[in-house]
Amino acid sequence: MAGQRLVVFALLQVVLLQQSFELFSASEMKTVGLRRQRSPTAAVVAGRPGGGGGWHDLDYGNLTNAIRDIVAATTIDCSLAIHTGVETFGRYASSSGRWTAHVLLYLYYSYFPQIRRNNLMSRNVLYVFLWLRSSVSRTFRSGISEALRVCVITSPRPGFYQIYYSQATANAKHGSELKMVNWWSAVDGLVRFPLLPSPKRVYSNFEGRRFIVPVLHKPPWMFVEYLNDSFRVDGGRDDKLINLLANKLNFRFTYIDPPDRTQGSGLDRGSSMQGVLGLIRRRNKISDWFVGDLSITYERNLVVDFSFLTLVDNEAFLTHAPGRLNEAFSLIRPFHWSVWPLLLMTVIFAGPILYALIDSTDGHPKGKSMLYWKCVWWSVTVFLQQAAIIPSNNCKIRFVAGLLMLSGTYVIGDMYSASLTSILARPPKEPPINTLFELSKAMRDSGLQLLVEAQSASQTMLENGTGVYEDLSMLVTRQREYLIESTEKGMQLVRDNKNYAIIGGRETFYYDIKRFGAQHFHLSEKLNTRYSAIAFQQASPYRENFDDALMQLFEGGILSKITEEEYQKLNDKLMGSENYDAEYVAIEPVLEGAQESRQDDDDRRLTTAMSMKTLQGAFYVLAIGSILAGLLLFIEVRSYGKLRNDKRMKRERLLANNKTRFIQLELPPSKASNNKFQNRFYNI
Structure with missing residues (x-):
């Protein structure tokens, strides 16, 4: 050779x-x-x-x-x-x-x-x-x-x-x-x-040879049902792949249940290796090779040989679905918090500015106080999109007032109405966690706990990574427990408690999200690409034959097809269940190696109908306005009563001091205008 x-x-x-x-x-x-x-x-x-x-x-x-x-x-x-x-x-x-x-x-x-x-x-x-x-x-x-x-x-x-x-x-x-x-x-x-x-010619046909293959339960790649003293393989994408390889190379296989039911990450840096990879490395005829969601890492490559890739996956982390924000504050969410102070200042100072322009242009020696309040009330009614009369006949004043009406009605008002309509139709949620930096910040500030599957490639990446991965590794070591037995257990914890997050393969998460309900989870963006392959013993003579078969399956689209079949099975199963909800179980085909970005579940959900709960903010504003109006009315009544008592006491003191024969009685203020009219009529 x-x-x-x-x-x-x-x-x-x-x-x-x-x-x-x-x-x-x-x-x-x-x-x-x-x-x-x-x-x-x-x-x-x-x-x-x-x-x-x-x-x-x-x-x-x-x-x-x-x-x-x-x-x-x-x-x-x-x-x-x-x-x-x-x-x-x-x-x-x-x-x-x-x-x-x-x-x-x-x-x-x-x-x-x-x-x-x-x-x-x-x-x-x-x-x-x-x-x-x-x-x-x-x-x-x-x-x-x-x-x-x-x-x-x-x-x-x-x-x-x-x-x-x-x-x-x-x-x-x-x-x-x-x-x-x-x-x-x-x-x-x-x-x-x-x-x-040539090894390719020798191992092109195994002549019915029987291989021993360890198996782990990890949907959708492999479905394993563990019984009391035995187990049963119930299908899966990798089970179909093994059967295709067996038909191609003419071999038989027997599944075994590994002792610790883990993959093995190669973190020991010694002769003792845990998990399935440890069985393969020891060459004790207990296991020949392993097929599964086994990512290729540097540590694993030191102890086993990997075949041609069987899966192109991405690293990601999963958090609890962001909760909805309080709908009582929907009326103030159309504008950012930095816009509201400027808007309030515009409403407050628009009336005084208009009064200053009218006073400098027309000149009103009488009724300035009444004109000022007319200008203030006019500015408020304009921004509330109510009908109002411009308190001046001057063309310049009318032009300025018209510009103010256009900006208040067609710019600010329409923008606010459009944003409020979209918010009421689709209530906003809390900001999701999409990047590793946001995850690290949430772990520091909010007490979020990160989980990872034991003896997995994600654990290797956390413990051997640098930069933000090093920060995450320091944070998870402070937790009481962060290693879990399987991805399913971690997803159940994330579903039931929003203080947990789990990191792992994105395709596995995407499938399990459909199983447990998409409304409970939020999937982050793609962190890095990772490749999975079949793990063989080092110096395995028939690895190239498996490589050729896998390349043919990959180029022919068979790997994509058998993966899509697992998603379709899940879709059919969910459609037949009682808790079926078409909003949360839309299945999207998964293509190995495809660069097309998959839309998140939140973007595909339908808009919800408006309800009274959505409009509760308007009722809160009405209630607050009614309370303020009642309070102002109560203050005004009390002030008016006190003012009336003060006037009566003052009048009694004047009458006591004035020892004249004629005592003039003062009428109530409400009849003051009529009394004045009668006096003028008698004079005429």
């Missing part, structure tokens, strides 16, 4: 030293072979029948030619490096910036355990062993796992070498099986080229 490949030669029977990268010295190999004959593990023993197929000496010429051809067929476009042991190779492989073809020249008894312990298994690593016995031992075969690419070269007779490969069959019964894939002869050389079969 061309490109980046790592080839490791472990010669367990005969150790080949190499002076160059192309030619092997037969004399040096013979010297090393004789020295290795003293080792108890050496299979080729001079003079002993049965070792190495019954022949007493090695054919070093053919062996050199065979190794040279095998290396040439395996290490195309790669360079070679010689190491003396697995420790040296492990240090080099972990620190090297490029892949190199490595030749390991060291005899080691327990080689496979060290490979697993040092995590040297990779799809780009090939371990080649030279085994000169008649057959490979069972101990050697049992140490080979499927993720470990092992090539064994045997020599049943001089001048003929067989090449066995551990990843030559897709349906291995016990871990991995060695199968002959090529051979070399002194006459024909290497029969097949390239040396090993």
Whole structure:
């Protein structure tokens, strides 16, 4: 294979030293072979029948030619490096910036355990062993796992070498099986080229192989019903995806219930990994791969290999639906609070300004007090859109008054009426929380508590993020509890209590919002894009076959179709329920990778009919005006009675001091005008 490949030669029977990268010295190999004959593990023993197929000496010429051809067929476009042991190779492989073809020249008894312990298994690593016995031992075969690419070269007779490969069959019964894939002869050389079969061709058909797949309940991706001692998968988008892959690649699968029922976030930074990813990493045949709402993160990518994406999602947070503002203050909401002081100042000073203009233009030596109050009352009636007579016949005054009437009636009045109509038809709500900065401010000021699913990608982002994520992490650590078992539990808390918020995948929230009622939640804007994929064991040989199948499903729109079917099922289920409300269950199709913005639920809701509760602000104003009018009337009556008593007492004092014969009685003020008219009539 061309490109980046790592080839490791472990010669367990005969150790080949190499002076160059192309030619092997037969004399040096013979010297090393004789020295290795003293080792108890050496299979080729001079003079002993049965070792190495019954022949007493090695054919070093053919062996050199065979190794040279095998290396040439395996290490195309790669360079070679010689190491003396697995420790040296492990240090080099972990620190090297490029892949190199490595030749390991060291005899080691327990080689496979060290490979697993040092995590040297990779799809780009090939371990080649030279085994000169008649057959490979069972101990050697049992140490080979499927993720470990092992090539064994045997020599049943001089001048003929067989090449066995551990990843030559897709349906291995016990871990991995060695199968002959090529051979070399002194006459024909290497029969097949390239040396090993392609993994895509080998794993294109699993021949009914059974995989073990852990499953977690997370609608709409997977619906799992947990019983007393068992569970039952009740469909879901990922269940359909697994069935499609099974039909495409011809395999079977068995669902298992993981112990802690979490995904695993990789926060431990050690060998112990929790959740489903921990089961996959341990390679203990409990789980082969996992499909779900599993976001790709840096920490997770260190312990598992991810396939082609299965879902394009966005990070978001969910809060309780904003409550309606008090409708009693609807009459003052058409204008911003900064507009009302200017408007009141305009109403107050319009009358005095008009009086000043009339006084300076016409000049009224008499009745100035009455003119002033006429101007004030005229300005009030104009802004209240009532009929009023301009208190002047001057054209200049009428022009100024006309401009004031136009601005008060057609500008301020119409704007106020239009805004008030829209507010009464659709009552306003509290400002929602849409950004992370608003969420952080609400957590500081209002005591809002943020929840996150345990061992999820959102938890990783909170605990490892910077900037506003770091601030949120500090705030959630002050809470008594912020980790929850599942997203469903968090949404129930948010629905029942407005002091909670939850962060997670937007598509999962969008689906659960329809289930629990859209009127209870508010979904924030998209924070960042995250991708979900299938998690495989590291160095999984069949990952590319799954990638090809997923790419075909993605390009053909099958992933979008099976996702839309889950939303349609939910819509049909809600329509058949008793609490169906078309206002809150409108289903919108979800497209993976689509950049079209989805409108929020609040924008799609219908306007509500006007009711008496909506008009309660007008009745409050009427009640307040009636109370003020009654209070002013009461004050005026009391003042008038007190003034009348004062006048009577003053008159009695005057009568007492004036000792005249004629006592003039004063009539009531209400008859003063009539008395004055009668006196003038008698005088005439």
